[in-house]
Amino acid sequence: MIYIKRIALFSLLLFFYSCSEDGIFIPENYNNGSETPIDPEEGETEIYFTFKSYESTFYTEDWIIIHTDDGVLLDYKRYEKGDELVFETESSLLTDQISISLFKVEKYGNNQTINVYTTADVEKGAVWDNEPVEIIPDPIVGNFDLTLENFPEIIELNISNENNLITSGWYSPSSVNLNIYEYQIDEIPLYAANEYVLTFSEDQQDFKYYFLEDVQDQDDLYVGYDQFHFFDSYLDVLLPEGSYYRFSVSGFEDYQDVNESEGFTVGKALYSSDGYNYEFLDRDPLRIGYLDRFENYATELVVFTNEYNYFFNKRGTKPDEIIVPTDINFSVIDNSLDNYQFTFNKEYSKYIAMWFDFYGEVDVDFVRFQWYIEASSGSGYLLGDIPFEITFLYPNMDLDQLLYEETNFILNEEEQILMN
Numbered sequence: 001m002i003y004i005k006r007i008a009l010f011s012l013l014l015f016f017y018s019c020s021e022d023g024i025f026i027p028e029n030y031n032n033g034s035e036t037p038i039d040p041e042e043g044e045t046e047i048y049f050t051f052k053s054y055e056s057t058f059y060t061e062d063w064i065i066i067h068t069d070d071g072v073l074l075d076y077k078r079y080e081k082g083d084e085l086v087f088e089t090e091s092s093l094l095t096d097q098i099s100i101s102l103f104k105v106e107k108y109g110n111n112q113t114i115n116v117y118t119t120a121d122v123e124k125g126a127v128w129d130n131e132p133v134e135i136i137p138d139p140i141v142g143n144f145d146l147t148l149e150n151f152p153e154i155i156e157l158n159i160s161n162e163n164n165l166i167t168s169g170w171y172s173p174s175s176v177n178l179n180i181y182e183y184q185i186d187e188i189p190l191y192a193a194n195e196y197v198l199t200f201s202e203d204q205q206d207f208k209y210y211f212l213e214d215v216q217d218q219d220d221l222y223v224g225y226d227q228f229h230f231f232d233s234y235l236d237v238l239l240p241e242g243s244y245y246r247f248s249v250s251g252f253e254d255y256q257d258v259n260e261s262e263g264f265t266v267g268k269a270l271y272s273s274d275g276y277n278y279e280f281l282d283r284d285p286l287r288i289g290y291l292d293r294f295e296n297y298a299t300e301l302v303v304f305t306n307e308y309n310y311f312f313n314k315r316g317t318k319p320d321e322i323i324v325p326t327d328i329n330f331s332v333i334d335n336s337l338d339n340y341q342f343t344f345n346k347e348y349s350k351y352i353a354m355w356f357d358f359y360g361e362v363d364v365d366f367v368r369f370q371w372y373i374e375a376s377s378g379s380g381y382l383l384g385d386i387p388f389e390i391t392f393l394y395p396n397m398d399l400d401q402l403l404y405e406e407t408n409f410i411l412n413e414e415e416q417i418l419m420n
Contacts, residue, residue: 048074048094049087050127057081061393063103067384068095069120076387098122099382105394111366114397119374120381121350133260138163142190142217148183148198150225155183155200160265161193162253168268190217197264198223199289206230207267207289231266231289237322238285240305245269245286247301251294258296258315266291290318311416319414330419335404337371346417348409350376355402367396370405 051064057080065076066087074094075087101118138161148155154173159166166189174184196212208228212221239245250263267289290297297318303310310324325346333341337355344351356370375381391397408418 065101071384144219236285309418
């Protein structure tokens with residue numbers, strides 16, 4: 001059970017948690033946080049947090065708020081893209097762990113969006129310097145045409161080179177003769193990396209592939225159905241009854257970094273959409289294909305059910321197995337922001353809970369407000385007071401309007417479960 005308590009509209013009481021024998025978290029005591037940052041007296045000081053901003057702040061007002069793990073406000077500052085903020089105070093005033101809240105406000109006319117993301121259990125002395133990886137686009141040097149001949153059915157086709165998924169989806173045949181289909185795909189972009197892989201699903205089950213080598217500008221290529229090959233190995237994934245899914249698999253050459261490259265897309269199951277209604281491919285078991293040519297892969301799978309969504313994401317060697325959990329028990333005892341309580345029967349490393357709502361009149365005082373809280377398994381996160389300056393600047397921020405939406409459990413480095 002996770003428990004949060006708020007003492008006023010913009011002030012949150014902080015609670016210290018312990019774990020009972022039945023695995024439910026219960027509050028033991030609390031400490032009221034200070035509304036103003038600590039003013040350190042003379043004594044030994046230390047840097048307790050360093051933050052480098054890389055996200056755009058051109059259209060937003062961005063703040064960082066830092067509390068001790070018992071709710072005392074250490075400091076807060078407004079920042080812009082490119083800023084490096086170093087926070088330092090007297091050592092005796094610090095706790096081993098702190099909480100970091102990133103507060104972002106976007107105003108458009110008389111409307112505003114407020115996003116708050118609180119990360120609890122941050123180690124004292126942490127450095128947040130997550131510079132995004134810049135992927136240099138592969139230049140386009142021309143185009144080519146492709147004809148696929150003698151196919152027995154309508155296909156779901158992916159075309160990719162080592163850096164790009166060129167095109168993906170269901171194709172309508174250019175001609176049909178006695179249930180034999182031909183597909184004409186014109187002006188496919190030709191990139192400097194000019195080896196391509198074609199993949200399609202056989203009977204909506206096993207994927208097959210074919211490599212186009214040394215493609216040149218203005219090539220007019222023909223590939224027959226019998227030239228495609230089955231993959232060297234397949235991974236079968238059993239799906240919960242009534243579930244749907246999407247997946248993507250990319251293979252990487254030895255010289256490619258799996259975290260900084262796109263890779264060859266060697267498998268991708270797509271869905272068709274109509275507005276917000278999605279119709280996913282329905283296969284059981286799902287068969288994911290792999291080639292011996294590649295040692296490293298990016299394997300991504302999302303399984304959708306009425307109660308939860310399961311996420312699998314692995315970069316590196318191909319997975320030995322993927323087991324989609326089915327015996328999930330999750331119960332929200334109290335879904336309010338000031339008294340959130342739940343039970344969950346799976347082991348997890350951390351969770352991210354989200355509250356959301358919008359209120360007010362559009363173009364008058366409209367507010368879209370959401371708050372995420374990320375905390376480690378087995379810990380009770382403690383939220384301190386919002387600084388008075390921030391509550392004064394944004395008087396329409398109303399915590400009482402927030403409604404519980406969802407909780408995402410990070411099981412491990414590869415798996416997550418989002419409870420709807």
